[in-house]
Amino acid sequence: MTETVTDRFSLARLWRPVGAILAAATLSSAVACSAGGGLAEVEHYLDLSDEPMAASSVELVDVDGEAWRFTDVDPDRLTLLFFGYTSCPDVCPMTMAEIDLALEEAGEVADDVDVVMVTSDPARDTDEQLRSWLDRFDPGFQGVRGEMEDIVVAAGDYGIPIEAPQETDGDYLVSHGGRIIVLTEGGEAAGMFDEGVEADQVAELLPVLAEELL
Numbered sequence: 001m002t003e004t005v006t007d008r009f010s011l012a013r014l015w016r017p018v019g020a021i022l023a024a025a026t027l028s029s030a031v032a033c034s035a036g037g038g039l040a041e042v043e044h045y046l047d048l049s050d051e052p053m054a055a056s057s058v059e060l061v062d063v064d065g066e067a068w069r070f071t072d073v074d075p076d077r078l079t080l081l082f083f084g085y086t087s088c089p090d091v092c093p094m095t096m097a098e099i100d101l102a103l104e105e106a107g108e109v110a111d112d113v114d115v116v117m118v119t120s121d122p123a124r125d126t127d128e129q130l131r132s133w134l135d136r137f138d139p140g141f142q143g144v145r146g147e148m149e150d151i152v153v154a155a156g157d158y159g160i161p162i163e164a165p166q167e168t169d170g171d172y173l174v175s176h177g178g179r180i181i182v183l184t185e186g187g188e189a190a191g192m193f194d195e196g197v198e199a200d201q202v203a204e205l206l207p208v209l210a211e212e213l214l
Contacts, residue, residue, distance in 0.1 A: 046194070047190075048192070052190045053159065053188060055071045055183075057157075058153055063142075068144050076112070077114050078114070079114045079183040082118070084118075085176055087121065091178065095180065096141070098202065100137040102200070113210075114140075122148055125143075127143075127145065162176060179193060180193040184214075
């Protein structure tokens with residue numbers, strides 16, 4: 001059976017109905033304990049709040065053609081940052097679907113969260129393509145593009161190793177990040193969710209992050 005990108009990210013909304021309730025209850029207790037003992041105790045999250053990573057100084061552009069800088073993120077909100085591309089067959093659509101679902105599950109705290117995806121394939125991810133793809137998840141998600149060399153530098157500034165796309169023997173290879181970076185005032189990285197983190201894990205931790213970082 002051929003599986004399309006749409007099929008893949010739709011699965012994120014369907015595969016966990018039974019386990020999610022039990023998992024959420026278990027994780028809720030774990031997060032409550034970790035909040036007292038520090039975010040470092042949460043296994044699926046890398047806490048950098050004591051020594052946050054400095055913001056990248058790279059200037060890119062959003063899908064509306066406006067200059068976009070990591071240092072310009074809203075100081076009163078958390079920003080979830082991901083480096084990926086729209087023709088990715090699995091990780092990128094699943095990650096964005098998990099973020100979307102996490103914000104739905106998080107309730108009011110989601111009002112204090114922005115989501116930004118920087119494409120790692122700007123040659124093919126036009127403004128229109130990136131905007132249309134993100135709209136499948138949430139029209140409020142921001143898409144950002146730029147010169148490939150600038151994107152590589154920006155990702156590296158946050159410890160995300162990506163490379164420029166390569167075409168070899170007819171195959172077009174694109175790399176992307178796996179972690180979801182949590183940016184705070186000034187574009188500093190206060191932490192990162194591990195690759196493959198699930199929606200309920202993100203949703204349970206967002207209130208803790210908002211309380212400790214905002």
